[in-house]
Amino acid sequence: MTARTGDLSPPTVPEAGVAALDVRGVTHAFGARKALDDVSLDVPAGSFTALLGPNGAGKTTLFSLITRLYDNRSGAIHVLGFDVRRQPAAALSRLGVVFQARTLDLELSVLDNLLYHATLHGVGFRAGRRRAMELLAQDGLADRARDRVRNLSGGQMRRVEIVRALMHRPRLLLLDEPTVGLDIASRAALVAQVRGLVASEGIGVLWATHIIEEIAPGDRVVVLHRGRVRANGTYEGMLAQTGGEDLSAAFLRLVDDTGEAAA
Amino acid sequence: MSEHSPRPARFRLPLAGFLIVLTGICWREGLRFLNQRGRFLSALVRPLVWLFIFAAGFRSVLGVSIIPPYETYVLYEVYVTPGLVAMIQLFNGLQSSLSMVYDREVGAMRILLVSPYPRWYLLVCKLIAGICVSLLQVYAFLAVAWFWEVELPRIGYFTVIPALLLTGLMLGAMGLLMSSLFRQMENFASVMNFVIFPMFFASSALYPLWRVQESSLTLWWICTLNPFTYAVELIRFALYGQFAPLPALVVAGCASVFLAASILAYDPSAGVMARRGGPETAK
Structure with a gap:
């Protein structure tokens, strides 16, 4: 692997079979409060993966670990095959992030x-x-x-x-609820812009949201609730798994604790 | 779930990139400084008020006998000048740290922390940027002071640079450490008052230590234990082209301790951010 130069080098095409993001068995707690519990998910290169979860599901904590704002103490996180904790420079140089809070x-x-x-x-x-x-x-x-x-x-x-x-x-783009506070037209334009990047640049995208309308058929969807992955698959697979007539119904079944068995 | 094949572990950040990062952080700090003209003005006016009003007023009351590095009696304005230079650096160090708290509060800090370059290096770059800004302020102050008959040996304007770098590093690192402990600007701003004034007054900035000892042994002890005293003395000697080993050692030691502690505080695995709860802490 060659080092990047001060000038912009052409994008490094990920090797076949290497996920843009691979999270395995990550648990994270703040004191006694467990924010993530054995979370595993992946984002294939050139895919749009939605991380769907209500407020407080653990999405931002997961993003903080992926971007190494603090270290994961259990499990492993790989960006383009590089361990975020052990090879942070290699991993972070391939990562682009849009945080939930405005950071300009x-x-x-x-x-x-x-x-x-x-x-x-x-x-x-x-x-x-x-x-x-x-x-x-x-x-x-x-x-x-x-x-x-x-x-x-x-x-x-x-x-x-x-x-x-x-x-x-970057080869992996993380977006943490980027449409919060935007009007409908701006939101649609933003979603279209990012989908365009996936198609044109082959970037892997992890899009954290709690707005179901931002997810389209064919997308990969990971449902996170109370720090645990409740579902991980395709849009269509989730409908089949839960028997919901649409994604809203499927999501509500997945995050309804009485219907945990559905996951 | 797809398998991730093991990748070659060899990845090195290019050396030129380190220089680019340093340039970028200094450039951004410079832009912010230029955008905040009030900050420059207040940084200049604050010590000048002390020089023009306080020192001039006390000139006849406070006598300063011949003590090193002075070879003759000096005006009180001349005596307080090194202390005021150190005060500029103290304010600037804490102000830079205040900007770190602001950055964390508005989230901009995350952009710095997700850089692939080592976190310790990013923090050192932030410190260097702050020191560069403080040098501009110090020389602007010395230029105005020159017209106020505070004429230092010409060599002193050059020999003071290493001293300013070292004291700037110590005071900046101290501010950096403090900034890691506060989430909100308001909290940090109020704490600044409890740091700046005691550090400044309980030091040799305004009066020689032997005079302090005459009036209060307790205060003398406090002044002797105050790292700011050594920063002032290091600058005082350097302004006269002399090297003061003990102050240099103390300042270098304190700078190392503060820097190591602040790097630890911002460390993703051991830092306070990782322990204190919620991702909002790390903004």
Whole structure:
């Protein structure tokens, strides 16, 4: 495996059979409170996987472990085959993240935010500027590059955050409830943008949400509830598993504790 | 679930990338500093108020006898200048840390922490960026002080640089350690008052230690145990082209301890973030 250079290297195509993300048997507790309990899931390369769960299900904790904000003490997490705990540099360099909370610096311009992120991944200013303008142009935001982030709408900020997550050409994109607080049109545009990335770039996407309308037939779906995986498979498989007429019904059956057997 | 085949373990971050990360963090800190003109102004005005009003007022009351590094009687303004330089660094160190708390509160801290570069290195870069900003403030202050008859030996303007780097590192690392303990800006801002003023007043910044000893032995002990005293003395000697070994040793030792503790505090496996509960802690 060659090291990435300060300039942007072409995307590394994952080896056949290597999942973009592989989480196995991860348990995590904060004191006595168990936030994740033996969680296993995977995101194949070039797939859109929805992580569906109500508030407090453990989605953000799982994201924090995958991004190594803190270490998993049990189980294993691999990004493109690299162990996040043992090979964090290799794993994190292949990872792009959009956190639930907005993480742009409101006082800086769009371009400055993107350049700052690029440098944190070892991408130089010149290459970073080129990449930023290319991505902003693709997303129709090129004319806002010099604007302060403070002056953007909520939807535009989210789009900039996605652009930022792509600056270093990651092979796995994590999005933690990215549509929270957006209107219907912005939400639909954002979902379409990310699905487009899966199709055009072959990026593996893990999309955490509690909004069922964001999931489409053919998607892979993982249902997380109270820190445990209640279902893991395809959209259609979940309907068949639960006997629900639609995903809402299937989801409600899965997170209904009295219907735990269904999982 | 797909199988993940074992991958080659050899992955090294390019050396050039380390320099890019350092440049990027310093650049961002510089941009933030330029965007916050009030911060620069207050950083400059604060010590100047002490110099123009406090020191001028006390010039006739407080006499400073000949003590090293001074070779003759000096004006009180001259005596307090190193202390005010250290005060700039103290404020700046804690202000940089305040920005870390702000970054964590608004979530921007996560962007720093998910960089593939080692976390200890990212924190050191943050410290270096803060020190660079403090150097600008210090030299702006010394330039104005020069017009106020605080004329230092020319060599002192150069020999003070290593001292400023070391004291900036110690005070920045102290702030970094403190920032790891607070989730909210309000809490941190109030704690700053309990740190800055006692550290500043219980030191040799405003009065020589022998005068403190004459009036209160307890206070003298407190001043002697205060690392800020050694920061002031290191700067004082360096401004006169002299090296003070004991202050240098104490400052270097404290800087190492504070830095190691703050790196530990931000460590993903052992840090306070991992223990204190909820993912919101790590924002």
